[in-house]
Amino acid sequence: MKRTSNFLPHAVTREDRPDGSLLLRSEYDLGPVTERTGDWLHRWAEEAPERVFLAERSGAGWREESYAATLQQVRAIAAALLARGMGADTPILIMSGNGVDHGLLSLAAQYAGVPTVPVAEQYSLIHGAHGRLRHAIELVRPKMAYVVDADQYGEALKLDALEGVEIVATRTGGADVTAFADLLKGDAGIDVDAGFAKVTPDTVAKILMTSGSTSNPKGVLTTQRMMCVNQTQLADSLPFLRARPPRIVDWLPWNHVFGGSHNFNMMLANGGSFYIDDGKPVKGLFDRTVENLSMVTGSLVFNVPMGFAMLLEALEKDAGLRQRFFEELDMIFYAGASLPQEVWSGFETMAMEIKGEVPLMTSSWGLTETAPATMIQQEPTESSGVVGVPMTGVTLKLIPDDDMRCEVRVKGPNVMPGYFEDPQKTAEAFDEEGYFITGDAMVFVDKDDINKGMRFDGRISEDFKLLTGTWVRAAGLRIEMLSTLAPLAADLVVTGQDKNEIGVMIFPNREAIEAAGFTLEEDGGALVCPQLLSDIHHRLNERAGRVSGSSTRVVRAIVLAEPPSLTDAEITAKGNLNFRKVLTRRADLLERLYDDAASGIAKL
Numbered sequence: 294m295k296r297t298s299n300f301l302p303h304a305v306t307r308e309d310r311p312d313g314s315l316l317l318r319s320e321y322d323l324g325p326v327t328e329r330t331g332d333w334l335h336r337w338a339e340e341a342p343e344r345v346f347l348a349e350r351s352g353a354g355w356r357e358e359s360y361a362a363t364l365q366q367v368r369a370i371a372a373a374l375l376a377r378g379m380g381a382d383t384p385i386l387i388m389s390g391n392g393v394d395h396g397l398l399s400l401a402a403q404y405a406g407v408p409t410v411p412v413a414e415q416y417s418l419i420h421g422a423h424g425r426l427r428h429a430i431e432l433v434r435p436k437m438a439y440v441v442d443a444d445q446y447g448e449a450l451k452l453d454a455l456e457g458v459e460i461v462a463t464r465t466g467g468a469d470v471t472a473f474a475d476l477l478k479g480d481a482g483i484d485v486d487a488g489f490a491k492v493t494p495d496t497v498a499k500i501l502m503t504s505g506s507t508s509n510p511k512g513v514l515t516t517q518r519m520m521c522v523n524q525t526q527l528a529d530s531l532p533f534l535r536a537r538p539p540r541i542v543d544w545l546p547w548n549h550v551f552g553g554s555h556n557f558n559m560m561l562a563n564g565g566s567f568y569i570d571d572g573k574p575v576k577g578l579f580d581r582t583v584e585n586l587s588m589v590t591g592s593l594v595f596n597v598p599m600g601f602a603m604l605l606e607a608l609e610k611d612a613g614l615r616q617r618f619f620e621e622l623d624m625i626f627y628a629g630a631s632l633p634q635e636v637w638s639g640f641e642t643m644a645m646e647i648k649g650e651v652p653l654m655t656s657s658w659g660l661t662e663t664a665p666a667t668m669i670q671q672e673p674t675e676s677s678g679v680v681g682v683p684m685t686g687v688t689l690k691l692i693p694d695d696d697m698r699c700e701v702r703v704k705g706p707n708v709m710p711g712y713f714e715d716p717q718k719t720a721e722a723f724d725e726e727g728y729f730i731t732g733d734a735m736v737f738v739d740k741d742d743i744n745k746g747m748r749f750d751g752r753i754s755e756d757f758k759l760l761t762g763t764w765v766r767a768a769g770l771r772i773e774m775l776s777t778l779a780p781l782a783a784d785l786v787v788t789g790q791d792k793n794e795i796g797v798m799i800f801p802n803r804e805a806i807e808a809a810g811f812t813l814e815e816d817g818g819a820l821v822c823p824q825l826l827s828d829i830h831h832r833l834n835e836r837a838g839r840v841s842g843s844s845t846r847v848v849r850a851i852v853l854a855e856p857p858s859l860t861d862a863e864i865t866a867k868g869n870l871n872f873r874k875v876l877t878r879r880a881d882l883l884e885r886l887y888d889d890a891a892s893g894i895a896k897l
Contacts, residue, residue, distance in 0.1 A: 296673040323686035338364040369479030370401030376480035383436035411548040417449035421860025443468035494518035504865035512713030524562035526684040539565035574600030619647035631678040702728035757790035780805035
């Protein structure tokens with residue numbers, strides 16, 4: 294199968310240290326780094342003033358903002374912020390999701406040296422999640438907060454934690470708030486150039502909230518340097534970014550580092566165009582994504598595995614969309630989990646039919662604290678799940694815990710200086726050599742050839758022991774079980790800590806289950822259906838014949854009736870399961886899973 298030739302081969306050096314740790318570095322040099330995001334905006338407003346930078350749906354078409362218009366509006370908003378006396382100590386809380394005005398305000402704040410704090414829109418729109426919103430407000434103490442619609446966000450805006458905070462809204466409704474249009478008027482008495490000149494690589498551009506899956510969310514100090522360096526690292530690894538301006542149609546949320554820093558800044562740094570997809574890969578909203586793609590397609594596509602599975606199905610049904618989707622496509626980039634191999638193969642087949650070659654199909658690895666990209670699979674590979682090699686300017690410190698698996702630590706200019714007003718957590722986050730302790734594990738694809746890259750192998754903290762003392766690598770097992778139970782399982786939690794056997798608690802894909810003709814009934818928080826449980830039992834039994842050892846053999850399963858709750862922190866704003874919270878909140882169902890006399894479970 295012909296794969297794209299537009300890539301940079303892996304080239305990694307390895308240093309074996311006396312303490313058993315390994316250091317990995319790229320042999321390529323880090324390219325030139327811009328000092329501030331505003332410099333990118335100035336460059337493209339001069340070189341390509343009429344090119345679309347940001348766009349969102351407006352009626353039957355798009356509201357499109359060119360680079361020149363974006364710069365003009367950003368400078369006006371920056372003047373309005375500086376006129377209010379805002380600076381490094383007066384953050385702006387952004388409570389709404391992706392939108393052109395959200396993007397303009399973020400860039401203007403960065404231009405003026407004012408940190409923004411984007412939070413998940415669900416925290417404002419779901420009453421039960423207001424506690425998380427309150428935590429963010431009380432942590433960062435914003436001077437301003439932005440929402441797209443004051444009526445829609447009205448309940449959240451009444452929180453006492455926002456008392457004294459200036460509220461800005463694009464659509465003010467009947468609320469007594471500042472209109473976003475007023476910020477666009479700027480302030481003629483402000484020297485915007487002087488304000489911009491004070492912004493340095495060390496200026497904090499954002500305070501990004503961690504998911505809070507193991508503790509209260511922390512605020513990651515994200516500097517101009519981190520974001521600018523990371524885009525150089527990405528362009529060093531992906532030469533087609535510099536060869537022609539990229540274009541994306543993307544839904545990934547801007548409160549998360551992947552959507553809001555990685556993807557947003559990739560367009561800005563390389564003079565690209567960002568079309569905001571107001572659809573999502575969930576039932577009832579994905580049709581909007583398909584509609585948007587029928588109007589504009591990208592040269593790069595980013596998504597989570599579920600999104601790619603839904604997209605593949607849509608492309609199979611529409612030959613015209615399939616042609617437009619692939620004809621200028623340089624890269625398919627998945628994130629969040631390993632892409633199922635059948636989905637991977639489906640995209641390969643389509644690409645060959647349309648283009649005669651497969652674009653770069655890839656992923657990378659990083660965290661909020663690393664801006665995020667730190668490792669990337671920058672050359673073609675045959676299968677999903679590989680996160681590649683260190684990017685330019687990064688040193689990986691690998692601490693082996695067995696023959697193949699390593700704990701990963703990171704040092705580089707894309708790593709955060711620390712957590713907002715939390716010196717203790719900051720100190721705990723770095724080892725004695727200054728490496729950031731990620732808590733993630735990796736394995737080499739081929740331990741005899743480091744240029745084959747590495748695979749993500751879960752969080753160290755997610756591993757557990759059975760009563761026998763056998764370690765269970767929960768993250769890798771979860772991914773395998775999702776494949777085994779596809780498409781019946783939307784997600785699952787691996788169980789077995791301090792038990793004799795491994796089990797799984799399954800969040801069902803109801804649409805797929807109903808399409809299979811299974812009739813579901815709820816029984817005490819579990820879904821009970823003899824045919825469904827028989828199907829799961831058959832799959833577990835078939836898999837058991839292919840694996841050996843108690844560390845990988847899944848013996849029992851239960852199907853959960855209630856989806857994961859954002860209100861009760863079972864799922865993070867990024868869409869990731871909080872495994873500990875699920876197990877704690879559903880302790881009765883966990884107990885039922887291990888009761889051999891209980892009904893509604895599948896057991897080998």
